[in-house]
Amino acid sequence: MKNFMDKDFLLSNETAKTLYHEAAASMPIIDYHCHINPQEIAENRSFKNITEVWLGGDHYKWRAMRSNGVEEKYITGDASDREKFQKWAETLPKTIGNPLYHWTHLELRKYFGYEGVLNGDTAEEVWNLCNEKLQSGSMNVRDIIAASDVKLICTTDDPVDSLEYHKQIAADSTCKVKVLPAWRPDKAVNIEKDTFVSYIRHLAEVSEIAITNLESLFVALNVRLDFFHKMGCRASDHGLDYVVYNSASYDEVDAILKKALAGEKVTYDEMEKYKTALLLFLGEAYEKRGWVMQLHYGAIRDNNKAMFAKLGPDTGFDCINTRNCAEGTAAFLNALQIQNKLPKTIIYSLNPNDNASIGTILGCFQGSEVAGKIQQGSAWWFNDTKQGMIDQMTSLANLSVLGNFVGMLTDSRSFLSYTRHDYFRRILCNLIGTWVENGEYPADMKVLKEMVQDISFNNTNKYFGFNA
Numbered sequence: 001m002k003n004f005m006d007k008d009f010l011l012s013n014e015t016a017k018t019l020y021h022e023a024a025a026s027m028p029i030i031d032y033h034c035h036i037n038p039q040e041i042a043e044n045r046s047f048k049n050i051t052e053v054w055l056g057g058d059h060y061k062w063r064a065m066r067s068n069g070v071e072e073k074y075i076t077g078d079a080s081d082r083e084k085f086q087k088w089a090e091t092l093p094k095t096i097g098n099p100l101y102h103w104t105h106l107e108l109r110k111y112f113g114y115e116g117v118l119n120g121d122t123a124e125e126v127w128n129l130c131n132e133k134l135q136s137g138s139m140n141v142r143d144i145i146a147a148s149d150v151k152l153i154c155t156t157d158d159p160v161d162s163l164e165y166h167k168q169i170a171a172d173s174t175c176k177v178k179v180l181p182a183w184r185p186d187k188a189v190n191i192e193k194d195t196f197v198s199y200i201r202h203l204a205e206v207s208e209i210a211i212t213n214l215e216s217l218f219v220a221l222n223v224r225l226d227f228f229h230k231m232g233c234r235a236s237d238h239g240l241d242y243v244v245y246n247s248a249s250y251d252e253v254d255a256i257l258k259k260a261l262a263g264e265k266v267t268y269d270e271m272e273k274y275k276t277a278l279l280l281f282l283g284e285a286y287e288k289r290g291w292v293m294q295l296h297y298g299a300i301r302d303n304n305k306a307m308f309a310k311l312g313p314d315t316g317f318d319c320i321n322t323r324n325c326a327e328g329t330a331a332f333l334n335a336l337q338i339q340n341k342l343p344k345t346i347i348y349s350l351n352p353n354d355n356a357s358i359g360t361i362l363g364c365f366q367g368s369e370v371a372g373k374i375q376q377g378s379a380w381w382f383n384d385t386k387q388g389m390i391d392q393m394t395s396l397a398n399l400s401v402l403g404n405f406v407g408m409l410t411d412s413r414s415f416l417s418y419t420r421h422d423y424f425r426r427i428l429c430n431l432i433g434t435w436v437e438n439g440e441y442p443a444d445m446k447v448l449k450e451m452v453q454d455i456s457f458n459n460t461n462k463y464f465g466f467n468a
Contacts, residue, residue: 004117005105010386010426015443016433023449024425027456028149029418030468032235033182033294033409038155038165040415041179042172046140050130051081054104055088057413059316064100065091066316076311082127089123099385099423106419111144141415145177148418151468154235157181159188159224160199160206163231170232178468183228183236183291188221189278191260192271200261212261214254218281229289234464236286238279240297242323245331246272253277276332283336287343292464296380297325298350320350320382326357333365333374344370344463346406348377355392359399370463372404380411384420389427406463407455425456 002008011017039045047053055061055075062075065087073079074087095101108114112130116122133139145153157163161181169179187199204211207220246269248256256270266274286293302308304317329347336342342365347358358376367373378384379392396402408424410417429452435441436448461468 005102005109010423011430011433013430013433013437015436015448016430018445019433019448019452020426020429024429024452024456025422027425027453028151028468029421030152030457030460030464030466031150031410031418031421032152032154032406032460032464032466033156033237033411034153034417035156035411035413036153036415037413038157038169038179038181040141041145041153041175041177042165042168044140044142044175046137047134048131049081049085049134050127051085051088053130053134053414053416055081055084057314059314060100061088062316064095064098068094076315085127086120086123089118089126090120093117093119102386102423103417103419106423107416110419110422111139111147111416142175142177144415144418148421150177150418152178152180152466154180154182156184156237157228157233159183159185159221159228160202163228166231178232178466180232180234180466181228183225183233184239185221185236185282186239188217189238189240189275191257191266191274197261197263212258214250214257214277217257221282222285225285225289229291234290234466235292235294236282237294238296239299240295241299241301241321243295243297243325243328243332244272244275244279245328245335246276247335248273248277250277279332280335283332283343284339284341287336287341290343290465292344292346294346294348294377295329296348296350296377298323298348298354299381322351322353324357325349325354326361329358330361330364333361337365342367344373344375346375346377348380350381350383352379352383352388352391355395356399359395362400372401372406372459372463375404375406375463376400378406378408378424384411386423386427389424390431393428393431403451403454404459405455406460407457421456425452428452428455 008017011020065075068091070087070091074084092101092104104118108118112133114126114129118126163181166179166181169175188203190196200211203220207223209216209220209223211217211220253274256266256274260266283293298321299318300321301318302313303319307315307317333342333345349358362374362376365374376396379388383392393402396405408421410420432448432452436443
C-alpha cells in the first residue's frame, strides 16, 4: 500500500514517475483563464486567516458543506471564520473521491508545509499553523504566485472595465508576474437579461460612443477591443448557456437591438438571432487581432431561486446542462471559416458527454497558422476531477492530437489553486506512462518528456503568443 500523497502521488508506474519528476514537475505555470481579482495582485493583498483564502467565495467547498448538512450560517453566513473553518474541516474527511480532498492537502503541503491530514480533530492545529504563516508577511498574494512559479495570469474582465489595476501592475517593477486582461463580453451578448439596457448605456459612456443601433454598438465594442488589445489582452472568453447559430440579416438584427433598447422584451427567436450576429462580429474581431476565442457552455445556472435571491450568482447552485451543442458549434465555426475569419478557438463543455463531439468538431476546422488551432479546453468545473481529466484527455487523444493540447488552467478565485496544475500534470504523466508501459507507445523518453513539457507550459505559451 502506498503512503497517502507521497512524492509519487497518482503515479502508478516507472514511466509516469520519470515523466513527472524529470519533465513536468519543474515547468512554470501560465494560468490563462481564472477569476482572481487583479486588485489583489496590484495591492499585494495579505490574508488574516485560512478561511479568507479557502472559503471566501469557493462555491466548490460550499456545495460540499451543504451536502454534509452544514447550516448556511457556517458557509456564507455570519458565523466566525474559525467556526466556518471547523465545519469545513469536519466535512473534508467525507469527500473521499472528490478532488477537493486532494486539492486541500496539496495546498496544505505546498504552501504551509503541513504533512498531516485535515479533519475535525486537527482543525485547531492546522488553523494555527496556516494563520501564523499567513500573518508572517511572507505569504502575501505575490509570494504565493512566486512560490507557484507562475509566469503569466489572464484575469476575466468586462469590456467596460477600466483595467486600472492591470496598468498599476504593469508599471510596478517589483511585481514579477505578468498579468493580462481577458475580454468577457457576456453582458453585451445577453440581450434577454433585464440588465441589458443599463449595461449598454454604461458601455456607451465608457466608449464615448452613443449606442442607438447595431452599427454604433459595433463601433463601441471595437473601441473597447482596441483598448484591451493595447493593454496586452490576447484572449476572449464567453460564458454561454449553449452555442447558438440562428442567422438573420443585418437589418433584422438591427431592428431587434433597437427593440431591446426601447425597453421591449425580445422573443426567444430574436434573442438567438442577436446573439448569433454579435458572436460572429466578435469572432471576426478576435481573428483580426490574433486573439484566442474561448467558448464555455453547458451550465444551467442559479437553479435554487430562493438561495439566488439571498446570495446572488456563483454561489454553488449551478448544474450541468445536457443539451447537445454540436450542431450550433459547428455551424458557428463554419460561418466564420467561410469568411476566413475563424480565430484560434478553445471549446469547453460542462457536459462530459460532449467530449467526443468536440473532439470531432476540432478536426473540421484546423488550420496551418498554429498547430491545434481549434482546441478542446481542459476538463472544466464539475469535470476537473481525476476521472474527468482522464476522460477528457483520453477522448482528445482518441480523436485529435493530444501532443498539441494547451493543458491546464485554474478557473479559480483562489491564489492557492495553482496546485491544480500539479494535480493535472501527475494525471497526465500517469495516463501517458500507462500507455507506454502497456506497449501502446514506444518508450522514447526524449519525445515523451518534450510532450509533457509542451502540454504543461510550452503549447500554451506558443498558442496564445504570450512569450512568457
